[in-house]
Amino acid sequence: MAAHTRRISAAICTYERYDLLPGAIESALKQSLPSDTYEVIVIDNSPDPERSARESSAFAGRPNLTWLHEPRPGLSNARNVAARHAKAPIIAYLDDDARADAVWLENIAGCFDEFGDSVKVVGGRIRPWWGAPRPDWLPDQMLGGITVVDLGSKRRLLGEGEWVAGANIAFRVAALRHAGWFNTSLGRTGGGASLLSAEETALTDRIKAQGGLVAYDPLGAVDHWVDPERLTQRWFRRRAAWQAVSDYMNDPKASMARHGEAWLQTKSYLLSRNPADRTMRGLALRQADAGDFHWQTSAIYNAVTALLAGLDEQDDV
Known part of the structure; x- marks a missing residue:
């Protein structure tokens, strides 16, 4: 572990996002803190080390920037690599x-x-940076x-039930290490084929179980790109299904307990649909109303939770 020579480290973990990555790096380098009090660590998980080296050359000579190519895939692993290289006692993650x-x-x-020392995790405000107009069918409850x-x-x-997100979250490195780092079985790996998530929630829960507190700072804020590909009902249905898988992996007992x-x-939900739509079809039909779409994605989450917990015909009474 490197000696602490900085006040805070900023980490950006990336995978083949060379179109958006430079803007994230520049924003992290142009901070109000004196440059010798913080550092920026880029962990490039992209599969081509030669491309990574070429891209990193644009930032050569920036004294408080470290660019590392990490061949082992996975966001959780990349975050752990960043924390182990941090020269500060606090690490803040930026997407x-x-x-x-x-x-x-x-x-x-x-x-x-x-x-003070009792706070081990701090999250900040995350504002949407819309890549396309917000759809009418997307309710506020689903912006998370x-x-x-x-x-x-x-x-x-x-307070209880409140959460902060990995696009803008910071940890005391000692607390992160004491809690066992990020769980590498959770989190995104590679492209968008898997939407497995909840790695920062799982870690935060472990830190809280050890007595650590979590704080929120609205002025520690970022803008987060909302890709137009995510502004489809199909994507949100996938997101709901993968959230159920993520929550099950994070806490199987809790998911099993609520399968009924x-x-x-x-x-x-299905019984509220037309008779012809009371099948899997009812979980896939486009919804014009925001309330109905929220209900549909909740039904998808619950259906996957029930199936993961071992649903059988005795439950259908």
């Missing part, structure tokens, strides 16, 4: 398709300072699926 405000690191570090986080205008400790409730809620 490769995000842009940090100039005061991002100053406020994240200040939040840790204000609340595209990593929008706004918990108000005050710096504060989080999950199946009842799935049936409730």
Whole structure:
């Protein structure tokens, strides 16, 4: 472990996003903190090390930037590699398709300072950077699926049931290490074929179980790209199904315990449909109304949860 010579480290983990990555790096390099008090670490998980080396050359000579090519795939692994290379006691993660405000690191570090050693995790506001107009069918309750986080205008400790997201989250490195790092069986790997997630939630839960607190700072904010490909009902249905898988992997006992409730809620949705649509078809039909779409994606989440928990005909009573 390197000696602490910086106040805070900013880490950007990336996979073949060379179109958006430079903007994320520049935003992290143009922070209000003095440049000798923070560093920027890029972990490039892309499969071509020669391409990675060429791309990194654009940032050669930036004294507080480290670019590492990591051949082992997976976002969780890349985040762990960044934390192990950090020269600061705090590491803040920024997605490769995000842009940090100039005061991002100053406020994240200040939040840790204000609340003291008991706070092990700090998350900030994540604003949507729309790649296409927001659809009418997308309700506010589902914005978390595209990593929008706004918990108000005050710096504060989080309460039960509140969460912060990996596109803008920071940890004390010692707490991250003590909790066992990011779980490499969770999180995205490679392209978008898998939407497995919840790795930062699982880690935060372990830190909280060890007595650590989580705080939120609205001024430690970033803009996060919302790809037009995600602004489809098909993508949100996939997202709901993969969230159920992620939650099951994170806490199988909790998912097993609610399989009966999950199946009842799935049936409730299907029975509200026309008779011809009370099958898998009912979980795939386009919805014009935002409320109906929210209900449909909830039914998908519950159906997958019930199936993972071992649904059989005795449950259908």
